[in-house]
Amino acid sequence: MSLRLGDTAPDFTQESSEGTLNFYEFLGDSWGILFSHPADYTPVCTTELGYTAKLKQEFEKRGVKAIALSVDDVESHKGWINDINETQNTSVNFPIIADQDRKVSTLYDFIHPNASETLTVRSLVIIDPNKKVRLIITYPASTGRNFHEILRVVDSLQLTDNYKVATPANWQEGEDVVIVPSLQDEAELKQRFPKGYTAVKPYLRLTPQPNRD
Ligand code: BEZ
DSSP: OOOOTBBOOOOOEBBTTTSSSSSHHTTSSEEEEEEEOOOOOOOOHHHHHHHHHHTTHHHTTTTEEEEEESSHHHHHHHHHHHHHHHHHTTTSSSSSSEEETTTHHTTTTTTOOOOOOOOOOOOEEEEEEBEEEEEEEEETTTTOOOOOHHHHHHHHHHHHHSEEEEETTTOOOSOOEOTTOEEEEEEHHHHOTOOOOEEEEEEEEEEEOOOOO
């Protein structure tokens, strides 16, 4: 059965470039980004993992831990990490799971047999501190992911979990947000959004991002 939004992220223990790793212990109370890639020693994946390493401070700021996965073995991961560090001018600072037996890939639906019988696809799952799955994306092998978009989704999730708002198309941190349509009580609207709001339509109400001055 495939993994869906709102599901509890499956726990696992598997070998990784940083030793045997239990996923829930690794995550602790943090948010998590688990992302699969088709194979080690491939060009797009090399740039993706290098870029993720460079975003370490951005992930830390948001309380997010990254963890990568492919079906290659630990020795392959370790050799490839040297290449990533050398070519991407960084230092890989997160574990890469060595999912040779496809245990984790099966739990997380990272093998799409019509794309490849054996290799993982380019998927990414965001997991919240309650271990719930909040985002699932799958990209073609030929297209590297945009990790700024992943950070943007984390920003949106962390904001909308705490305020009765949602974020519109192409929203970036600091821009106006929309008030959830279920909130109709005038007194509550005033209390929650003291800066006011603009009702473009009754269902489309824009307000300044509530957690900013
Ligand atoms: C890559 O990461 O560069 C890649 C992986 C599989 C197929 C094509 C490209």
